[in-house]
Amino acid sequence: MRRFISIVVACLSCHAWAADADYHLTPLAVADGVYAFVGEQADFNPSNGGNIVNTGFIVGTEGVIVIDTGPSRQYGEQMRAAIARITPKPIALVINTHHHPDHFLGNQAFADTPIGALAGTRKGITTEGDAFAENLFRLTGSWMSGTELKAPDQILQAGPLKAGGRSLILLAMKGHTDADLAVFDADSATLFAGDLVFNLRAPTTPHAHLEHWKDTLRALDAFMTTQRVRVLVPGHGPIARNAAPIAWTRDWLTWLDTSLREAAADGLDMNETLTRPLPEVYRNIPVAGAEYRRSVGHLFPAAEAGALQPNN
Amino acid sequence: MIKLTSALACALLLANITPLPTQAAERPSDPLASPRWGDMEKGILSGATYVFDARVKVEAPDTAENPLNVPITIDATGLSDVKEILVFADFNPILEILRFYPDAAPAYLGFRVKLQQSTPVRAAVRTGDGVWHIGGTLVNTVGGGCTAPSMGATSPEWQKRLNEVTTRTWNEGPMSGRLRMRIIHPMDTGLIPGIPPFHIESVVLSDEAGRPLARLEVSQPVSENPVFTLNRGSTTGTLNARGRDNNGNTFNVRIPQ
Numbered sequence: 001m002r003r004f005i006s007i008v009v010a011c012l013s014c015h016a017w018a019a020d021a022d023y024h025l026t027p028l029a030v031a032d033g034v035y036a037f038v039g040e041q042a043d044f045n046p047s048n049g050g051n052i053v054n055t056g057f058i059v060g061t062e063g064v065i066v067i068d069t070g071p072s073r074q075y076g077e078q079m080r081a082a083i084a085r086i087t088p089k090p091i092a093l094v095i096n097t098h099h100h101p102d103h104f105l106g107n108q109a110f111a112d113t114p115i116g117a118l119a120g121t122r123k124g125i126t127t128e129g130d131a132f133a134e135n136l137f138r139l140t141g142s143w144m145s146g147t148e149l150k151a152p153d154q155i156l157q158a159g160p161l162k163a164g165g166r167s168l169i170l171l172a173m174k175g176h177t178d179a180d181l182a183v184f185d186a187d188s189a190t191l192f193a194g195d196l197v198f199n200l201r202a203p204t205t206p207h208a209h210l211e212h213w214k215d216t217l218r219a220l221d222a223f224m225t226t227q228r229v230r231v232l233v234p235g236h237g238p239i240a241r242n243a244a245p246i247a248w249t250r251d252w253l254t255w256l257d258t259s260l261r262e263a264a265a266d267g268l269d270m271n272e273t274l275t276r277p278l279p280e281v282y283r284n285i286p287v288a289g290a291e292y293r294r295s296v297g298h299l300f301p302a303a304e305a306g307a308l309q310p311n312n
Numbered sequence: 313m314i315k316l317t318s319a320l321a322c323a324l325l326l327a328n329i330t331p332l333p334t335q336a337a338e339r340p341s342d343p344l345a346s347p348r349w350g351d352m353e354k355g356i357l358s359g360a361t362y363v364f365d366a367r368v369k370v371e372a373p374d375t376a377e378n379p380l381n382v383p384i385t386i387d388a389t390g391l392s393d394v395k396e397i398l399v400f401a402d403f404n405p406i407l408e409i410l411r412f413y414p415d416a417a418p419a420y421l422g423f424r425v426k427l428q429q430s431t432p433v434r435a436a437v438r439t440g441d442g443v444w445h446i447g448g449t450l451v452n453t454v455g456g457g458c459t460a461p462s463m464g465a466t467s468p469e470w471q472k473r474l475n476e477v478t479t480r481t482w483n484e485g486p487m488s489g490r491l492r493m494r495i496i497h498p499m500d501t502g503l504i505p506g507i508p509p510f511h512i513e514s515v516v517l518s519d520e521a522g523r524p525l526a527r528l529e530v531s532q533p534v535s536e537n538p539v540f541t542l543n544r545g546s547t548t549g550t551l552n553a554r555g556r557d558n559n560g561n562t563f564n565v566r567i568p569q
């Protein structure tokens with residue numbers, strides 16, 4: 001009975017402490033001076049506090065470049081503390097790869113440093129950021145306490161960028177959203193692909209344009225070869241040392257696109273399309289069912305409109 | 313009410329009520345246990361005789377990822393002599409979604425709806441004997457549906473394409489008899505200050521001889537750019553679809569088989 005009580009007390013204290021919950025962020029060294037924080041392969045929920053994303057940082061001779069800041073103020077703060085345990089160097093630049101909440105809601109922790117993003121990303125954060133934050137509060141609870149919108153204050157352009165003494169190449173692309181940034185660190189041949197690439201985790205599509213996305217994946221494939229990319233950090237899912245996650249993402253998007261068009265051409269309505277079973281290869285993929293259903297909501301109306309014909 | 317199917321009897325037993333239409337003294341309890349059912353009974357059904365009936369199938373996702381575009385399928389083909397189907401949502405600011413009169417068509421309809429919050433979505437089906445048969449399902453939403461502006465209101469696109477109709481029919485295979493129809497319309501609810509209600513009001517489908525196949529009276533909660541899925545049943549040949557919105561804009565199209 002005593003043991004039982006102590007378990008109950010322990011659990012109660014978990015809840016009491018959720019306001020400063022610990023994401024247990026452990027930097028994973030993926031290349032020389034390059035680190036990643038790898039998130040859980042799940043939906044946003046109260047037990048992961050929204051830590052479903054991969055973020056990272058690059059230690060240059062003069063400072064640190066941070067790539068994405070996670071889903072909450074506390075994630076950002078804990079990320080910054082974890083970086084400080086690796087290097088005493090100052091933060092030179094924070095980059096938000098795109099305007100989805102798990103990639104920029106930790107910005108507050110870096111309010112004293114430059115935060116850069118593509119113009120379209122900054123616009124998306126300014127217009128949709130509050131709604132995203134509200135939604136994350138609802139989905140994860142107290143992990144979000146104290147989180148407020150902090151928009152990027154620098155507009156980044158495609159091309160070479162020197163930051164923190166490190167040589168980067170910024171790739172301005174689109175498809176996952178209208179403004180997706182991939183960050184290449186030339187010294188280590190590491191590519192942070194943001195959510196343009198998912199690995200063994202179902203892609204999210206709330207702002208996706210599938211044709212643009214597939215074109216972008218072709219461009220990324222070519223970039224992998226010409227730049228001899230050694231490490232590929234996807235926005236979600238395990239880190240890879242080859243281009244397999246690009247192919248994996250393309251296969252999912254192609255399947256999704258084809259099956260939505262087929263469903264529309266066959267005359268299925270949205271309810272019937274929602275209940276179609278996933279192909280065997282995707283049945284054990286984390287959150288595949290949930291992401292498929294969300295994608296039907298986002299993308300089926302256009303597939304359907306394409307299958308209907310004008311009359312007079 | 314003598315022709316109760318065993319499925320219905322079973323549903324009624326599960327709901328712990330007697331398999332009889334409502335009398336003043338004895339009212340069936342709502343299988344969805346909605347605190348708003350009393351209001352629905354008075355406001356929507358106006359005290360008419362009704363039963364909860366498992367033959368009225370209302371299909372929707374348990375959780376709607378996008379509350380502005382929640383797919384609903386109504387199938388009352390298990391009932392005969394269906395005169396009218398009234399679809400409503402207990403917790404929407406505008407309760408009534410649409411009325412469907414399947415004059416010569418099967419009692420089957422698919423469409424999408426804007427939901428303000430989690431709510432039962434119900435179909436009340438009136439048969440020739442005047443009894444309303446009620447079916448429904450619960451939909452969880454993330455909220456905000458009806459008060460968010462429709463995309464159309466801010467985009468000039470729909471102004472050029474207003475009431476543009478696209479359709480397709482399927483004449484063989486598992487979807488044989490199916491007709492799908494999409495109408496470009498912003499379907500503004502009128503709940504957003506400064507944006508008056510602007511919505512499709514009526515759609516009439518008729519056969520080559522001008523005989524009505526099905527009629528719809530559409531209210532504001534139906535989603536932007538409505539898409540309707542119907543079944544033409546045994547009616548063959550070219551169909552005609554004509555409709556009108558509350559501002560008097562009309563459409564009139566031929567739908568080849």
Ligand SMILES: [Zn+2]
Nearest residue numbers: 098100195204
């Ligand atoms: Zn994303």
